[in-house]
Amino acid sequence: MTTSHTITLPVSGMSCASCAGRVERALLAADGVTDASVNLASKSVYVTYQTPADLAGLTQTLDTAGYPARLGETTLAISSMSCASCSGRVARGLSALPGVADAHVNLATETATIRFVPGTTSPTELARLVTEMGYPAQVKTDATPPQGNGAEDEVSRLGQLTLIAALLAFPVFVIEMGGHMFPAMHHWVNQTIGVQTSRVLQFVLTSAVLFGPGLRFYRTGIPQLLKGTPDMNSLVALGTAAAFGFSVVATFVPGLLPEGANHVYFEAAAVIVVLILLGRWLEARAKGRTGSAIRKLIGLRAKTARVSRGDDVIELPIDEIIVGDEIHTRPGEKIATDGTVLTGTSFVDESMISGEPIPVEKTTGASVVGGTINGAGALVFQATKVGKDTMLAQIVSMVEQAQGAKLPIQGAVDRITMWFVPAVMLAAVVTIAVWLLFGPSPALSHALVAGVAVLIIACPCAMGLATPTSIMVGTGRAAEMGVLFRKGDALQSLQNVKTVAFDKTGTLTAGRPELVHILPASGFDTSRVLSLTASVETLSEHPIAGAISRAANAQNVPLFAVTEFVSETGYGVSAQVDGHLVHVGADRFLQSKGIDLGTLQDQGTALGHTGKSPLYAAVDGHVAALFAVADPIKPGTPAAIQALKGMGLRVAMITGDNQGTANAIADELGIGTVVAEVRPDGKITALNGLRQEGKLAFVGDGINDAPALASADIGIAIGTGTDIAIEAADVVLISGELSGVVNAFDMSARTMRNIRQNLFWAFGYNIVLIPVAAGALYPAFGMMLSPVLAAGAMALSSVFVLSNALRLRWVPSATEHHDISDVKPTETLAQSGENREARI
Incomplete structure (x- = not known):
């Protein structure tokens, strides 16, 4: 009989009766739902359901309908x-x-x-x-703390237990195995302490091993076995108990055993415990290293800061800082929290956050990030974000979420491991039965050895650790490169991407106009014209004016006092500067003043065809120079594009900019597919068109990119962009450099390859060695696997998986791997053949 369940789910996004109706219809359409009633006042829905419906499916239905459950x-x-x-x-x-x-x-x-x-x-x-x-x-x-002191304590405790167990087991191993390997030693033991005394001694020492260091296996494994939910501890407990129990009977009541079966296996039980404890210790140490990236990030956090309190500057714990505090940072100190510089100038090393090695200059108004290292200058900044709102805290949170993610590939592993331990126990029972029925004399001894070996050699640990350890190390190393996988499944999904589409402004380019060319007219000096022009433009708020002012500042040219400033919106500006009448603006502005542009007009038209914006300056009624302003391509963009193409990916550009400018940028970067002049909603349509050739990743940075980032199979957000874009993305690049896109694809490929290697080993190990432990080689070669060797193999299996995953810690940045630093951008029209230009 099918059981019905009822539950009340809080629902977000409902604002009217139409919303309520849509929620009810969506739920009632789900298989297994018998009733759904919305309470709009409490914004909840009362659902009655039965198999095959379940709570996970109901929440998925609500998500799909656009009214997610508030969980x-x-x-x-x-x-x-x-x-x-x-x-x-x-x-x-x-x-x-x-x-x-x-x-x-x-x-x-x-x-x-x-x-x-x-x-x-x-x-x-x-x-x-x-x-x-x-x-x-x-x-x-x-x-x-993630794998903090508790994990370190566990490593220390396991080390101590392993050492104690080894010291107790060593005499047992020497007495028993030494006698088998060296007949002279066997005779010496018989003649001195005697067979029975040696067995009693082995019994005492083995008991100390099993009920001392080895007791942890029994405390966990036996209760789970009795509950009908056996785990690996149950396998170890059963195997060692069988060997120990048989040996106890052989020692104290040998008459209960068949003729020829009076053997002891104390050394097997004792050494199995030692080897498995050793494996656990090595495993714990390796697992501790898999979480090193998180601990490094947390370790970046400053402990204290010097904060203004009234007229004094006092040192406070970091947790006592509040938004608005003025924080004083001396040379070489850690930046305490996120903030904005009030006074001072310095260079700050942000490599630990962004992965970029070059220190960043910080002056008044610049943003600083908590955890970065101040250089030689002193800074005073105002705290803008503290605690869990800081960039460092958010990075730690993103990395933890990615490390805890469950990839699609893990689903199949989980289904197999659910039945693994019971299957191993069944295999051990079958093994014992076959040996008892068909094995040579003494059949009972052979059956015991084979059954214990099967129980001990099976290693579900390796299967369970194969995927999550690679994810932990891979996402941690990616974070050190400045790549954050916000959604763990993106790590696997990137492998199936065929096309990478980029937004242009702020992603491929810097996102603000810069002066890229000055072509002075005959008889005019470049520096003098720039000085006069910038003096006028400092009074203008136009973005192009800002580009000229920044260029003048970079060139250290002098600025003059300005009088009679006049702005004609959409055309240009005029003013008196240092005794000269200066006009700056578009060609039509100067022509309206009766100024002949001469050959500079043709050059301006040519620059316009390459995606640059020309404007002109005139001094005392004569054209003085042509200026070309453009949103420049980021320095690392050409190299990143070439590296992605080298990986076999198709590269496309989607932009709202005009077709001419878009084509010019695409030609310079070698991008073959361009979709221009599209609105934000049009980007989704463009993505759907590109997706016909396979899965697609979209890289963007602005608010208008958020819909496209969410719509793409994988959304990659530039970390220097808006919070909305970052929230819509699957992957975040902290530094804003497109080398991060290459790193994301490279780390995805390496991590998934590492996972496949681990799974191949974990499953292959069990598939091959369990039959060997059962005695599959005995009929052909007369060989049986010792339970001691089985224990050693099992212990090393998990260690192999962890060690393989740890290799990802030393993966080089993809920019080094692909040597993309040697890739040069294509030379532009204005860069070639103009002997009068001054490149800025």
Whole structure:
């Protein structure tokens, strides 16, 4: 009989009866929903449903309809998960709870992220239920360090337990295995302490190993076995208990065993515990290193800051800083928090945040980022963001979310690991039965050895760690390069992208006009004309005027007092400067003043065809110079475009700019596909057209790019852009340099390749060695796998997966990998053949 469930879901976005009707219709159309009733006043919907409907499906239906459910979200820090079976069991247990929409458990980070319906449960209740399952859990807060002191304590504790177990097991191993390997030693033991005494000694030492350092396997594994939910600890507990129990019988009541089966396996039980503890210790150390990127980021945070309080400057803990505080930073100190410079000039090393090695100049009005390093100058800045609102805190949050992501490839792994441990236990039982029925004498001894080897050699840990450890290290290394994967599945999805489309302004280009050429007329000096022109333009608010003023400042030319300034909107400006009448404006402006532009007009028309904006200056009624202003291409853009094309990607440009300018930029960069003169909503249409050849990524920075970023298969936002664009994106480039796009694709490819290597090893190891442990080689070669060797192989399996994932920590930046620094931009028309120009 099908059971019906009812739940009240809070819904966002409903504002009228039409909205309520759409919500009800969407839910009622879902298979399994029998009733849906909206309460517009409380903005909620009461739903009755049965199989195949579930809460996760209902929330997905609401999302698709455009009225997402308002769900709570919490993260739990969980201990004692040792393998994929553990993490899968916790995930299934949480997902089965009423009110839980979905739960994702990450074995590598030892966390669970749960979305739930507020009012049906709470984070504290979820933590309690996980603890009752046998996995101690607590609600993770901002104060809970990721793999911090707790992980370090676990490494230390495992090291101590391994050492103690090894010291106790060593005499057992020497007595038993030494006697097998060296007959003289066997005779010596018999003649001195005797066989029975040596077995009793082995019993005492092995008991100390199993019920001392090895007790952790029994405390966790036996309860899980009794609950019908065995994990890897259960396999170890069963294997060692079988070897130990058989040996105890052989030592104290040998008459219960068949003739010829009176052997002891104390050394197997003891050494298995030592090797598995050693593997756990190596695994814990490696897992600690996988989270190094997060710890590095958190370590960037300043501890204290010198803050103005009244007439004094006092040192305060960073947590006591509030927005608006004036903070004094001395040379070499860390910038305490995000802010705006009030006084001072310095160069700040922002490489730890952006990945860019060149220090950035900071003067009055410039923005500074908490965690960066001040250079030789002193700065006073005003705090604009503190605590969790700072860029560093947001970067840490994004990296943590990406590291905890569940990629599509993980779904298949989870389905297999759910049945893995029970399947191994069944395989061990079958192995024992086959040996007892068909094995040579002594069949019981052979069956015991093979059964224990099967239990011990199986390694669900490697399967559980294969994907999350690579994600942790890969996204962490990407963050160090200035690439943040806001949505973890983007790491996998980038592999299927065929086309990369770029916005132009602010993405391929700098986003503001700059003076790129000055062509002086015959008889005029470039510096003198620039000085007079800039003096006039300092009084204008036009963006082009700002470009000329910045160029004059960069050239250190003198500026003069200006009188009789007149602005004619849309045409130009005039003024008296240093005893001269100066006109600056478009060609039609100077022509309206009766000024002949001569050959400069033809040159201006040619520059206009290359996407640059020409304007002219006249002094005392004579044309003096042609200025060309353009939104310049970012320095790293040509190299990045070439590198992407070298990866086999098609590159396109989508812009609202005019077709001529767009074509000129595209020609200079070698971009073959151009869609110009489109409105923000038209970008989505353009993306749909480009998507016909395969998945598509879009790179943009502005508010008008947000719809396209959300619509693309993968949205990549320039971090220097707007918050709205960043929120709509899947990947964020902190520095704004397009080399980050190359790094994103490169790290995606490397990480996914690393994951596939790990999965191949994890599954291949189990598929090949479990039959070997069962005795598959015995009929042909007379060989059986010792449980001790099985334990060693199992311990090293997880270590191999973690070590392979850690290789991603040393991946070079893609700009180095592809050597894109040697790629030169194409020479423009105005750069060639003009012997009178002054390049600025």
